[in-house]
Amino acid sequence: MEIQVTQRQLRVSELLRQKIADILLRGNIHDKNLSRYSITVSQVIVTPDLKFGKVFVSFLGEKNSDQILKDLNNYAFKIQNQVGNKLRLKRTPKLKFFIDDSFDNAAKINKSINSISDIDSLR
Numbered sequence: 001m002e003i004q005v006t007q008r009q010l011r012v013s014e015l016l017r018q019k020i021a022d023i024l025l026r027g028n029i030h031d032k033n034l035s036r037y038s039i040t041v042s043q044v045i046v047t048p049d050l051k052f053g054k055v056f057v058s059f060l061g062e063k064n065s066d067q068i069l070k071d072l073n074n075y076a077f078k079i080q081n082q083v084g085n086k087l088r089l090k091r092t093p094k095l096k097f098f099i100d101d102s103f104d105n106a107a108k109i110n111k112s113i114n115s116i117s118d119i120d121s122l123r
Helices: 007-026 065-074 076-086 102-122
Strands: 039-046 052-059 094-099
Touching: 007 039, 007 052, 007 076, 052 065, 065 076, 065 094, 076 094
Parallel strands: 052 094
Antiparallel strands: 039 052
16 A cells, blocks of 8 residues: 655655744754754655644764754653744644654665675675
8 A cells, every 4th residue: 555645745845844944943942952953854744634743853973862862752742842843733743752763764875885886796
C-alpha cells in the first residue's frame, strides 16, 4: 500500500522546516544549552490531517545528541507557538523532534562502496 503525499503536505512541511530553522538559528529559544549548538533542520514530515509534524534534525559534530534532542522536545511547544505566530495556518501541527541519521547512513554506505572498489582494484 503506497501512501500518497499531497501538495499541501509538502508545502506545509517545507514552510515548517524553514520557520523552525529560522527560530533555532536566531536563538529565539532562550535556553543556554540549545543556543550553544549548531542545529540543522533537514526535513519535516506532516501527517495528512496536518495535526502532527516530525522534525528531523542533525547536530554538527556533537557527542551528546540525545541530550540536545531531549532539550528540543522540551521546547517543542514553545517552538510550535512561535511557528504558529509566523505562519497563516488554521492549526499548527504538534511538533516532535527526531535525530536525522541519514547523513551517517550515507557515509557508511559510501565507505562500504569504496572498500569494495578498493578490493576490486587489487585484482
